[in-house]
Amino acid sequence: MAEKMELNEIEVWDGNYAASQALRQAQVDVVSAYPITPSTPIVENYGAYVANGYVDGEFVMVESEHAAMSGCIGAAAAGGRVATATSSQGFMLMIEVLYQASGMRLPIVLTVVNRAIASPLNVRGDHGDMYAGRDSGWVQIDAFNAQEAYDLTLCAFKIGEDMDVRLPVMVHQDGFVTSHTAQNVKPLSDDDAYNFVGKYQPYEEMLDFTKAVTYGAQTEEDWHYEHKAKQHKALMDSRDVIDRVFAEYKELTGREYNRVEKYFMDDAEVAIVALGSAVETARYAAEELRAEGIKAGVVAPRCFRPFAFDGIREALENVKAVSTLDRSCPMGAMGTLFNEVSAALYTTEKRPLVSNYIYGLGGRDFSVAEAKRIFKEQKAHADAGHITTPIQQFSGLRGPKLGFFETKRGN
Amino acid sequence: MAITSIKNLKEFSTANERFEGAHLLCPGCAHSMIVRELMNATDDNLVLASATGCLEVCTAVYPYTSWDTSWIHIGFENSATAVSGAEAMYKARKRKGTLKDPDAPVKFVAFGGDGATYDIGFQWLSGAVERGHDFTYICLDNENYANTGGQRSSSTPIGANTSTAQAGRVSYGKKQKKKDMVAIMAANGAKYSAQLAPNKWKIMAKGFQKALETEGPCFINTVSACTTEWKFNPKDTIHITDLATDTLMFPVYEIIDGHELNILYRPKNIIPVEEYLAAQGRYKHLFKPENKHVIERIQKDIDAKWEYLQRREEARV
Numbered sequence: 186m187a188e189k190m191e192l193n194e195i196e197v198w199d200g201n202y203a204a205s206q207a208l209r210q211a212q213v214d215v216v217s218a219y220p221i222t223p224s225t226p227i228v229e230n231y232g233a234y235v236a237n238g239y240v241d242g243e244f245v246m247v248e249s250e251h252a253a254m255s256g257c258i259g260a261a262a263a264g265g266r267v268a269t270a271t272s273s274q275g276f277m278l279m280i281e282v283l284y285q286a287s288g289m290r291l292p293i294v295l296t297v298v299n300r301a302i303a304s305p306l307n308v309r310g311d312h313g314d315m316y317a318g319r320d321s322g323w324v325q326i327d328a329f330n331a332q333e334a335y336d337l338t339l340c341a342f343k344i345g346e347d348m349d350v351r352l353p354v355m356v357h358q359d360g361f362v363t364s365h366t367a368q369n370v371k372p373l374s375d376d377d378a379y380n381f382v383g384k385y386q387p388y389e390e391m392l393d394f395t396k397a398v399t400y401g402a403q404t405e406e407d408w409h410y411e412h413k414a415k416q417h418k419a420l421m422d423s424r425d426v427i428d429r430v431f432a433e434y435k436e437l438t439g440r441e442y443n444r445v446e447k448y449f450m451d452d453a454e455v456a457i458v459a460l461g462s463a464v465e466t467a468r469y470a471a472e473e474l475r476a477e478g479i480k481a482g483v484v485a486p487r488c489f490r491p492f493a494f495d496g497i498r499e500a501l502e503n504v505k506a507v508s509t510l511d512r513s514c515p516m517g518a519m520g521t522l523f524n525e526v527s528a529a530l531y532t533t534e535k536r537p538l539v540s541n542y543i544y545g546l547g548g549r550d551f552s553v554a555e556a557k558r559i560f561k562e563q564k565a566h567a568d569a570g571h572i573t574t575p576i577q578q579f580s581g582l583r584g585p586k587l588g589f590f591e592t593k594r595g596n
Numbered sequence: 597m598a599i600t601s602i603k604n605l606k607e608f609s610t611a612n613e614r615f616e617g618a619h620l621l622c623p624g625c626a627h628s629m630i631v632r633e634l635m636n637a638t639d640d641n642l643v644l645a646s647a648t649g650c651l652e653v654c655t656a657v658y659p660y661t662s663w664d665t666s667w668i669h670i671g672f673e674n675s676a677t678a679v680s681g682a683e684a685m686y687k688a689r690k691r692k693g694t695l696k697d698p699d700a701p702v703k704f705v706a707f708g709g710d711g712a713t714y715d716i717g718f719q720w721l722s723g724a725v726e727r728g729h730d731f732t733y734i735c736l737d738n739e740n741y742a743n744t745g746g747q748r749s750s751s752t753p754i755g756a757n758t759s760t761a762q763a764g765r766v767s768y769g770k771k772q773k774k775k776d777m778v779a780i781m782a783a784n785g786a787k788y789s790a791q792l793a794p795n796k797w798k799i800m801a802k803g804f805q806k807a808l809e810t811e812g813p814c815f816i817n818t819v820s821a822c823t824t825e826w827k828f829n830p831k832d833t834i835h836i837t838d839l840a841t842d843t844l845m846f847p848v849y850e851i852i853d854g855h856e857l858n859i860l861y862r863p864k865n866i867i868p869v870e871e872y873l874a875a876q877g878r879y880k881h882l883f884k885p886e887n888k889h890v891i892e893r894i895q896k897d898i899d900a901k902w903e904y905l906q907r908r909e910e911a912r913v
Contacts, residue, residue, distance in 0.1 A: 214688040217681055241692055243684040247677065248723030255674035255720065259645065259681025262668050265689050267681075285670050385694075391666035391682055392689065393696045394641040399661040401652075401669035408658050 187212060187241045189375045198370040200334040200363035204270065204296045204356065205230035207338035209240050210378035213294075214265035214385070217245040217256030219275060222308045223360040224298035227270035250275035254282035254295075261291035262400045264390025266342065268293065272360060273300035276314040280321065286353045287322030288416065289400050292345035293353040295323070296338060299461065299512075300360040301547040309548020310360030312460060312512040315489060316521055322416055324354040324423055325489040329464045331368040334358045336440055339373070342382045343430045350423045351388065352416075357489070359462040361548065373438065381437055420491050427488060445496035446485040449475065453482025455563035456501060458526050459510040460485060463544070463551045467510075470556035481560045486522075494529045501526070502533040505567035508559050510580075512545045519577055519590075538566045544580035555580055605797060611636040616662040620654035624823035624830025626837065627651050627736050629794045631707070634734060635665070637804040640701040642666065643686075645678035647712030650743045651736060673717035675706040676724035676733055683729045703808050704731035710751035711741045713817075714775050725784045725813040732807040732814040735777065738822035746825040750775040753845075754897075755890040756878045758825075763881040768890050773897065781815035782851040788814040790850035790860075795837040799848060799860050806850075819846045827877025839872040844902050845894075849909075857908040866902075869895045 190209070198206065205227045208216065218228040228246075235244045245260075247253050253269050261267040271279060276297060286293050302313040318325060324344060328334040338356045345354040358364055373381065389398050404412055424444065431442040448468045450456065457467040464485040471481035484500045484507075486493060501507055507530075511520025518524075523541035530537055542559060545551045559580065566572050575588025614635045621628050627650060635642065642665045646652040652669045655662040670678050683704045689695045706724075708717055713735040721733060740758050741747040748761035753774045757763035761770035782789040787810045792800040800818070807814035821837050823830045840846040841861060848861035870891060873879035882890050 214692070215681060215684045217684065241688065243688045245680060245684045245727065247680070247727070248719060252674065252677045252680075252720050252723055255670055255677035256681035256684070258670050259668060259678035259683075260685040261681075262678075263643070263682040263685035263689075265685045265694070267685075281671060282674070387694075391643050391668065392686060392702070394666065394700065394702075395696070397661075397664050397666060399656050399663055399667050402656040402658040402661065403653050404658045412658075 188238045190239055192372045192374065194371065196370050196372055197367050198331055198335070199365050199367045200328070200331040200358045201226040201298065201365065202230060203331045203335035203370050204338050204358070206372060207335050207378070208268050209234045210373070210375055211266060211268070211339065211342045211382045212240060212242065212379060213268045214242045215245060215257070215260035215267050216242060216269055217247055217253050217260060217267070218269045219247055219250045219253045219271070221250065221272050221275035223300060223310070223364045224270040224272040224296065227296055227298070250278040251282055254279045254286060257293045258282060258286050258289065258291055261286070261293050262289065262391050264387030264392050266346070266385040268295070270296040270298065272298045273302055273314050277302060277317060280317065283318060283321040283323060285401065288412070290351045290416070290419070291353060292351055294338065294341045294345060295353065295355045296334075297355050297357045298360050298364045299357055307547040308360070310362055311546050311548065313514070315357050315460070316513040318355060319490055319521065322352070322420060323490065324352055324420065324427070326354065326356050327460050327485070327487060327489055328356060328358045328363065329462055329485070330363055331366070332370045332440075334363060335370055335372060336434065336438070337442065339378055339382055340430050340434055340442070344423065344427055346385060347426045347430070348386065348388070350419065350426050352419055352423060357461070362462040371438075377437065381434070424491055424493070442487055444486070444488045444493045445500050446487050447482070447500050449482040450484060450500055452480055454480040454505050455560055455567055456482045456484055456504045456507040457510060457556065457559060458484045458486070458501070458507060458522055460489065460522070461512060463510060463512065466551055466553055467556045470553045470560060473553070474557055474560050479560060479564055492525055497526055498529040498533055501530055501537060502535060504537050506538040506540070506563040508540050508542055508563050510542050510544055514543060514546055523577070538572050540566065540572050540574065541577040542580045543577065549581050551581065608636055608801065612639070614642065614664045616664060618660070619662040620657065621650065622824050622830065624833045625650070626738075626794050626820040626833050630734070630736055630800075630818045630820060633794065633797060633801055634705065634804050637801045638703055638808050640703045640808070643679060643682050643702060643704050645669065645675040645682070645706045647675040647708035647717055648672040649709035649712055651707055651709065653743060672712055674720045675708050675712065676717065676721040676731070679704040679706045679731045680724045680727065680729045683731055704729070706731060706733045708733070708735055709743070710735060710737045710739060710749045713737070714751045714777055715749050722784055725781060725786050725815065728785070728812055730811055730813070732816065735815070735817045736820040737817050738820040738825065739774070740822065740825050742822050742825045751777070753894070755882050755887070755894060757881060758878070768881065768887045778815070778817050778851065782854045785813065785854065786815040787812040788850065788852055790815075791817045791819070791846060791848060793819040793837055793841050793846055793848055795834050795841060796848055796861050803850060803860070825878065828875060832875070836875055839867060839875055843867045843869045843872040844898050845869060845872050847902060847905055849905055855913055857905065859905055859909050869898055
């Protein structure tokens with residue numbers, strides 16, 4: 186029986202420690218992992234909990250991230266709670282197996298500490314890895330600070346393991362800015378946290394020998410399509426469960442989470458859409474601009490997947506201009522947030538002006554001043570009635586300005 | 597509990613029915629014989645993993661399955677890791693008391709072809725053995741990537757013709773020697789590492805039982821004659837395998853705890869390797885005069901290996 190840990194009402198934790206505490210409180214049965222900066226402390230901490238009797242689980246240190254996720258799949262199919270952590274190159278090495286985890290409908294929790302993807306090699310935070318996971322069939326939830334990394338990791342188990350979902354879940358946080366920055370975090374007691382997550386419910390498990398199970402079958406053109414469509418539907422349908430889990434969590438803690446987070450959006454004229462720690466920067470900038478009379482607001486998809494097409498539309502349909510901020514280089518296209526937000530807004534009556542910033546690659550700082558500048562630029566678009574700059578621009582880039590595509594389309 | 601009495605093949609072959617006869621493996625493929633033997637060698641519950649390959653694609657085509665036990669396939673490289681994870685979960689759940697039947701013994705077995713074992717999954721297998729999981733890995737060694745039409749692997753012997761190491765006007769086929777996985781796995785920390793062959797079915801069944809009863813990681817390389825890519829008549833699978841063991845192309849032996857080597861089968865009459873090579877289409881080109889040196893080289897390698905195995909056995913180190 187695992188020892189309980191006495192926690193203070195307010196702890197000073199960084200994002201990594203917060204995530205690892207959530208893994209401990211959920212009493213994960215198997216962590217199969219391979220360390221990589223900046224997510225390493227999550228699995229190190231889990232190892233420390235094992236070594237000191239704070240969890241009863243098995244800690245399997247494998248020889249690569251591909252093996253880490255492979256071990257998670259074998260463990261999850263054997264009917265228990267499973268989690269691991271990774272970043273960047275490790276995430277890329279895992280990708281083959283991420284698809285297999287979701288295809289087999291195994292509720293594994295992966296805490297992803299977002300980091301840039303080489304080459305050139307870079308250990309700092311951007312969203313290249315998160316974006317690379319977007320078609321992998323996982324629920325992808327994004328935390329913007331350490332408290333959220335803790336809260337949402339607990340929620341992740343409950344969402345993924347719900348009998349109506351049974352899908353793997355990633356919880357993202359920004360490398361270093363969130364993972365290594367100590368902040369005040371209000372944890373739950375061990376009992377409250379475990380009771381919220383609940384006992385793991387095995388389903389079609391390999392260790393129940395009264396019924397044979399085959400995991401990872403072959404399907405060709407006769408059945409593959411139906412399997413994939415069902416998987417897509419399960420991910421789409423997980424929206425209701427996510428809402429329900431967030432509502433339960435609010436009841437327990439008072440902390441509110443939504444699939445689309447809105448800040449100052451009731452009367453916003455201009456908006457920024459972003460993910461990760463930049464959301465907090467943009468909120469701060471919006472607050473300052475409100476004092477200057479600019480009606481700025483911030484929209485953040487809490488769930489990158491399933492993407493809240495309707496929630497985004499509803500949040501932004503009344504603004505005049507919106508800048509979508511992508512912290513991943515789209516390499517020959519518009520940014521992903523731009524594409525998805527634009528698609529949602531195309532179905533609205535008013536069709537706000539949508540432009541795109543690429544920013545913060547490889548950990549380049551994103552400042553309040555820069556967020557304010559972007560808001561003001563949106564105001565200029567709104568006042569002119571059309572986008573006055575290239576549609577895609579680069580924020581904080583040294584050297585000559587870089588921009589692509591123009592439009593004179595007004596409202 | 598393992599089945600202890602192995603008297604006759606008929607009784608043994610019907611001891612358990614956990615691998616269904618309905619599958620899509622080629623007629624004459626030795627894979628199914630080996631898998632059936634493994635599954636009949638124990639009465640314990642089995643958690644099995646298969647790497648992508650012939651065995652996997654031929655036994656679990658939705659909505660059918662040949663596996664009347666727990667079975668998982670993830671990818672080409674990671675069957676050893678799949679059972680590692682399952683075995684870790686078994687330990688955790690046993691400790692926590694969440695297993696449905698906590699007292700029933702369970703064995704964990706991973707299968708892979710030589711492509712999965714010698715090449716793409718080498719690292720995954722090495723990691724699982726090093727970590728010491730209680731499992732048995734069985735390589736169904738047919739010396740090529742048969743599932744994708746017969747490309748070379750690092751298990752393909754020197755001189756064999758494959759689609760990616762072709763014999764032609766100026767080439768005698770594969771230039772490199774076969775990798776020695778039994779020795780590698782013994783050095784890697786396998787508690788039991790062996791090479792077994794389905795024609796010697798009693799020895800094979802005993803070897804399987806030894807591996808399953810041994811606590812810790814075990815590795816068994818099994819000779820799996822491939823009618824399609826070795827190019828012989830499907831009815832001759834066991835005949836070809838007899839030639840493989842009796843020419844000593846595939847010596848049957850075990851290494852316990854990384855050092856104690858025992859030869860498990862000594863042919864009464866050692867047959868020259870020509871006879872084994874001549875029986876298969878993949879070696880046809882070696883009988884051209886300009887390739888005679890390759891046959892000589894193969895014979896020399898066999899003799900040296902046999903000498904080595906005997907000395908290792910005598911030395912008891």
